[in-house]
Amino acid sequence: MMMPANYSVIAENEMTYVNGGALIDCFAPIMNEGNWKTFNTNLIKIVGNYSMTKFLSSTVGVLFGGNFSFSNWGDTLEGNYYVKDNAFDTVANVLGGLAAIxxxxxxxxxxxxTDKVLGVKGAL
Incomplete structure (x- = not known):
């Protein structure tokens, strides 16, 4: 029996091993590599935007707020990032901070x- 060069005969019980990933192939015409890259980048930026206020107030806000001390900074980080007895929230907060970065x-x-017009005294 003659078969095409790219054809191979496989027993029915072996089809499980070669048919894997068929669900992923359904999305191939819809989402290409560029679409997935854009999706991932946008998702990181959305998480970063959500975490931006907490990140800036915990780092730059404490450092340049006028009353910096290591204990003050530690208390701020503990309140915003480290959550006692809740590892999931702590990991989520740290990932949010990394997304903000x-x-x-x-x-x-x-x-x-550059975005507003300032007067001579620095007021809007």
């Missing part, structure tokens, strides 16, 4: 002097 690193921040 990624978001800050991939886009331009709006600045007051």
């Amino acid at each position: 990624y978001t800050l690193g991939t886009g331009d921040a709006k600045t007051l002097h």
